[in-house]
Amino acid sequence: MSLWERFFIALAGGIGLGFPIYISWILARIGFYKRWYLARFIPGLSFSKSIYIFPFSLFFLIFPVLVFIEDDNIGYFIWSSAAIVGLILSIYMVFWTPRWAKPRWVLYLEDKYGEFEIKHIFIPEWRKLDKLAWSAKMDTPEGIEEMVAHARKQRPVTKV
Numbered sequence: 001m002s003l004w005e006r007f008f009i010a011l012a013g014g015i016g017l018g019f020p021i022y023i024s025w026i027l028a029r030i031g032f033y034k035r036w037y038l039a040r041f042i043p044g045l046s047f048s049k050s051i052y053i054f055p056f057s058l059f060f061l062i063f064p065v066l067v068f069i070e071d072d073n074i075g076y077f078i079w080s081s082a083a084i085v086g087l088i089l090s091i092y093m094v095f096w097t098p099r100w101a102k103p104r105w106v107l108y109l110e111d112k113y114g115e116f117e118i119k120h121i122f123i124p125e126w127r128k129l130d131k132l133a134w135s136a137k138m139d140t141p142e143g144i145e146e147m148v149a150h151a152r153k154q155r156p157v158t159k160v
Contacts, residue, residue, distance in 0.1 A: 029103055
C-alpha cells in the first residue's frame with residue numbers, strides 16, 4: 001500500500017470519526033443543539049457530560065498526519081503525544097467539565113439550581129415536552145425560568 005493510499009484511509013477514518021464528535025460539541029456549545037441534555041441513554045448526571053468528549057476528536061484527526069512521519073522522528077512523538085493528550089483530556093472532561101466548555105444555558109441552570117433539582121425534577125419533566133419547543137425556550141433566561149416553573153408545577157419539591 002502506497003503512502004498516499006495509507007494517508008487517504010487514515011484521513012477518511014479521522015474525518016469520519018473525529019469530525020462528527022467535534023462538530024456536535026460546537027453545535028451544543030453555541031446553543032444550536034440542546035436536546036443532548038435530555039438524553040435517556042446515559043445514566044446519572046452524566047447525561048449532560050457525553051457531549052464533552054470533543055477532545056477525543058483530536059485523537060482521530062491526528063492519524064492522517066502520523067502516516068507521513070517516520071516512526072523514529074521526534075515529530076512522530078509530538079503528534080502522537082497530542083493524540084494521547086486528546087484522549088486523556090476527553091476522559092477528564094466527562095467527569096470534571098471546565099466551565100468554558102459548557103453552553104451558557106447549562107451554566108445558568110447549574111449556577112441557579114442544585115444538582116438534585118436539575119436531575120430529579122427538571123430533566124424528567126422536560127423529557128415529556130416537545131423537544132423543539134423546549135429547546136427554543138432554553139435560549140433566554142426568561143424561557144429557562146418558564147421551563148423551571150413548569151417543571152416545579154408538575155413535580156413540586158417537598159422540603160424535609
